[in-house]
Amino acid sequence: MSVNKAGQNDTMPVVDSEDIAQSVVRHLQQSLGVELDEAGPAEYWEALSLVVREIDLQRIRATRKKEREGKARRIYYLSLEFLVGRLLGNNLHNLGIFKETEKAMAKLGTPLVDILENESDPSLGNGGLGRLAACFMDSMTTLDMPAMGYGINYRFGLFRQSFAGGKQVETPDGWREDSFPWGIERAKRKQHVKLYGLVREHAGKAVWEDTQEVLGMPWDVPVTGYGTGTVNTLRLWESRAAHGFDLNSFDAGRYQDSRSQEISAENISQVLYPNDNHPAGKELRLIQQYFFVACSLADLIERYKRENSESLKNIADKVAIQLNDTHPAIAVAEFMRVLMDEENVVFSRALEVTREVFAYTNHTLLPEALEEWPQQLITKVLPRHMQIIHMINYHFLHSEVEAVWPGDDHMKRRLSIIEEPDRPGDDQMVRMAFLSVVGSHKVNGVAALHSRLVQEKLFPEFHHMWPEKIINVTNGVTPRRWLDYCNPELAALIDETIEGDWRKDLYKLGAMKAYADDPAFQKRFAAIKHDNKKHLAAVIKELCDVDVSPDAIFDVQIKRLHEYKRQQMNLLHIMALYRRLLDNPDLDVPPRVFIFGAKAAPGYKVAKTIIHAINRVAERVNNDRRIKDKLKVVFLPNYRVSLAEKIIPAADVSEQISTAGFEASGTGNMKFALNGALTVGTLDGANVEIAEEVGDDNIFIFGLTVEQVSELRHRGYNPRDIYNRSEELRSVIDWLDSGDLCPEEPEAFRPLVEALLDQGDYFLTMADYQAYSDAHERIAETWKKPELWWKMAITNSASMGKFSSDRSIQDYGKAIWNMS
Numbered sequence: 012m013s014v015n016k017a018g019q020n021d022t023m024p025v026v027d028s029e030d031i032a033q034s035v036v037r038h039l040q041q042s043l044g045v046e047l048d049e050a051g052p053a054e055y056w057e058a059l060s061l062v063v064r065e066i067d068l069q070r071i072r073a074t075r076k077k078e079r080e081g082k083a084r085r086i087y088y089l090s091l092e093f094l095v096g097r098l099l100g101n102n103l104h105n106l107g108i109f110k111e112t113e114k115a116m117a118k119l120g121t122p123l124v125d126i127l128e129n130e131s132d133p134s135l136g137n138g139g140l141g142r143l144a145a146c147f148m149d150s151m152t153t154l155d156m157p158a159m160g161y162g163i164n165y166r167f168g169l170f171r172q173s174f175a176g177g178k179q180v181e182t183p184d185g186w187r188e189d190s191f192p193w194g195i196e197r198a199k200r201k202q203h204v205k206l207y208g209l210v211r212e213h214a215g216k217a218v219w220e221d222t223q224e225v226l227g228m229p230w231d232v233p234v235t236g237y238g239t240g241t242v243n244t245l246r247l248w249e250s251r252a253a254h255g256f257d258l259n260s261f262d263a264g265r266y267q268d269s270r271s272q273e274i275s276a277e278n279i280s281q282v283l284y285p286n287d288n289h290p291a292g293k294e295l296r297l298i299q300q301y302f303f304v305a306c307s308l309a310d311l312i313e314r315y316k317r318e319n320s321e322s323l324k325n326i327a328d329k330v331a332i333q334l335n336d337t338h339p340a341i342a343v344a345e346f347m348r349v350l351m352d353e354e355n356v357v358f359s360r361a362l363e364v365t366r367e368v369f370a371y372t373n374h375t376l377l378p379e380a381l382e383e384w385p386q387q388l389i390t391k392v393l394p395r396h397m398q399i400i401h402m403i404n405y406h407f408l409h410s411e412v413e414a415v416w417p418g419d420d421h422m423k424r425r426l427s428i429i430e431e432p433d434r435p436g437d438d439q440m441v442r443m444a445f446l447s448v449v450g451s452h453k454v455n456g457v458a459a460l461h462s463r464l465v466q467e468k469l470f471p472e473f474h475h476m477w478p479e480k481i482i483n484v485t486n487g488v489t490p491r492r493w494l495d496y497c498n499p500e501l502a503a504l505i506d507e508t509i510e511g512d513w514r515k516d517l518y519k520l521g522a523m524k525a526y527a528d529d530p531a532f533q534k535r536f537a538a539i540k541h542d543n544k545k546h547l548a549a550v551i552k553e554l555c556d557v558d559v560s561p562d563a564i565f566d567v568q569i570k571r572l573h574e575y576k577r578q579q580m581n582l583l584h585i586m587a588l589y590r591r592l593l594d595n596p597d598l599d600v601p602p603r604v605f606i607f608g609a610k611a612a613p614g615y616k617v618a619k620t621i622i623h624a625i626n627r628v629a630e631r632v633n634n635d636r637r638i639k640d641k642l643k644v645v646f647l648p649n650y651r652v653s654l655a656e657k658i659i660p661a662a663d664v665s666e667q668i669s670t671a672g673f674e675a676s677g678t679g680n681m682k683f684a685l686n687g688a689l690t691v692g693t694l695d696g697a698n699v700e701i702a703e704e705v706g707d708d709n710i711f712i713f714g715l716t717v718e719q720v721s722e723l724r725h726r727g728y729n730p731r732d733i734y735n736r737s738e739e740l741r742s743v744i745d746w747l748d749s750g751d752l753c754p755e756e757p758e759a760f761r762p763l764v765e766a767l768l769d770q771g772d773y774f775l776t777m778a779d780y781q782a783y784s785d786a787h788e789r790i791a792e793t794w795k796k797p798e799l800w801w802k803m804a805i806t807n808s809a810s811m812g813k814f815s816s817d818r819s820i821q822d823y824g825k826a827i828w829n830m831s
């Protein structure tokens with residue numbers, strides 16, 4: 012019997028490789044009906060997942076029992092996205108049985124690494140916001156908080172991306188067609204959701220009737236924590252037709268109708284909308300939002316009643332609900348509806364309770380990202396909710412706004428949850444962010460700078476009315492997935508070097524600073540990076556068929572493709588480097604590999620143009636022998652969590668180059684620094700705090716600050732002036748525009764050129780270009796001094812204590828959820 016690293020406690024039977032091997036064989040034969048000699052890595056993956064699931068389920072029962080007996084407030088995290096990534100390897104790490112499982116599988120003759128590659132990523136999110144939700148579930152569980160995540164079990168996650176002639180092609184991600192042993196259907200907890208219909212008054216009470224009904228079936232995914240017996244649940248709802256066929260219409264002529272009704276009910280959980288920082292505005296999306304909110308609130312209220320009392324008047328003592336962005340904002344109206352219509356609570360008390368229960372996290376300042384729904388649409392789909400929103404708005408404007416700005420109708424119009432139309436007759440829009448602020452006791456931004464801008468620019472009037480309401484909780488990432496699991500060699504080196512378990516307390520990494528200068532330690536740190544780069548080089552070869560050397564600088568930008576993130580600035584600089592090398596092939600510069608990974612929203616034209624342009628430049632550069640391998644460019648297709656896990660440990664340089672004021676936080680920035688990459692970045696989002704933690708000497712900061720951005724806009728800015736002045740920029744933009752890179756479609760890159768030169772360069776790519784290029788010069792100079800480079804890299808990793816999602820969750824606990 013071996014003792015596990017995670018210090019398993021009494022709820023965890025100690026398991027060794029022999030136990031694991033036996034359980035795997037048992038599941039192969041008895042659960043899957045596969046003989047040992049028929050089993051390949053895919054069968055082993057499934058059997059091993061069932062072994063882990065068995066442990067998870069045992070612990071879930073123990074956790075629930077403990078929670079029922081405990082007095083603690085439960086946290087419900089409502090999110091349309093949970094980008095959980097692959098679960099088997101991560102769960103093995105969290106349970107502390109990774110090493111024993113490696114041995115077990117070696118005995119059975121198939122290496123664990125090969126087995127783990129058989130899991131498809133559940134891509135139930137678009138990017139940072141969804142991944143944050145997954146990191147938070149990991150941390151809440153690790154911290155033994157009674158917590159539950161609620162979301163949607165999409166049949167199709169984020170689309171799969173491939174390239175044709177360098178252009179993005181999207182195909183559906185039918186991830187559940189592969190088996191998903193982690194999801195457990197819980198029919199006993201199904202819910203019924205009403206939609207459409209009308210509101211009538213019966214005996215002075217509003218009654219919502221003539222509705223259509225949809226069934227919500229919960230799928231539970233266990234969430235393991237690290238070094239604890241606690242296993243929490245992520246409950247994902249799937250929609251189904253409530254009654255199968257409508258029997259009344261089940262006659263020959265109307266058969267078609269009854270089928271189509273069933274299909275439309277199931278459509279609700281069919282597909283994740285692929286938008287980043289831009290709402291789709293579709294009726295089905297509103298229905299998705301309401302569907303999962305209604306199921307989740309009904310479910311948590313049922314639990315509250317089972318465990319506490321039939322009356323909901325003290326529910327806030329036991330329940331905290333966090334809204335992950337405005338996507339679940341309709342929950343405010345739904346909770347009010349349940350309290351008023353089903354529990355007979357009067358309006359004013361219902362609003363008090365709602366505010367005590369709810370809190371809202373804002374994740375973006377982009378004006379186009381702030382969700383608004385036409386009043387008419389809400390009235391059609393959710394007539395009672397629209398009435399309730401009017402009631403909330405009336406109370407808010409006429410007693411709360413009135414108290415602060417008496418008689419000020421202008422202010423009432425500005426702050427109204429229901430926007431006045433610009434022109435009479437236009438649709439009135441419901442501002443979901445305002446509903447969220449008004450319905451919550453706390454609102455938080457996701458990095459210090461972002462939260463300040465939320466207070467000062469986004470919601471200044473709310474901040475004036477309620478100076479305590481808007482606060483900051485800086486994002487974080489789980490060190491379990493983003494160091495322990497994805498970079499095991501570095502994790503082992505750290506274990507050998509410092510005292511205590513950094514997996515549970517990331518500040519402990521600070522002790523590594525003492526080794527930043529140590530040549531022996533530097534050598535080992537650098538060797539691990541080199542090893543990781545070799546692995547990534549093999550992945551690049553496989554996916555892009557490009558040879559890259561692990562001795563080159565690996566410079567990485569992986570994130571959604573968006574103009575504010577400025578992949579186009581990176582591209583312009585690469586094109587310039589290439590031209591410099593063509594002018595002088597013996598230029599004394601370190602060899603560099605620029606690595607991209609990004610999906611563009613299918614309807615976002617300029618973003619797709621940028622992908623196309625990067626791919627075309629890559630093709631040209633990679634096939635040019637004149638530059639002697641000093642420059643390579645690769646765009647890895649289908650960027651997703653499992654690819655990030657391979658890229659991040661291998662990065663030397665982390666590109667975090669958004670226009671200041673646009674990236675709310677970023678979380679990739681934290682993952683890179685944790686794994687010893689140096690950041691080239693603007694003073695935006697959490698970069699500001701990363702710079703504070705690592706010190707100005709250990710990061711390459713460049714570019715305009717938030718203040719300078721608004722000053723420049725104010726003064727008036729013409730990107731053409733910069734184009735005219737800069738020979739280098741002119742030459743690369745003209746090249747892009749010349750048709751040379753895409754002869755079969757010479758206008759292909761026009762939308763990008765226009766955005767940069769003719770449409771005002773809203774994201775100030777031209778304005779920041781020179782500073783960016785200079786920062787890269789500094790990077791190249793630093794690379795030439797390895798002792799300095801590795802000192803900086805080690806210092807970065809050692810300084811990431813603050814950016815553990817455990818710290819974020821503790822902040823939420825104290826400042827928002829009132830946990831002792």
Ligand code: GL9
Pocket residue numbers: 137138139140141143286287288374375457486571674675676677678696
């Ligand atoms: C985002 C912000 O843009 C990021 O800066 C932030 O780190 C994350 C998490 O707080 O939230 N908001 C947002 O809409 N997205 C974010 O990543 N977009 C996606 O998730 C696609």
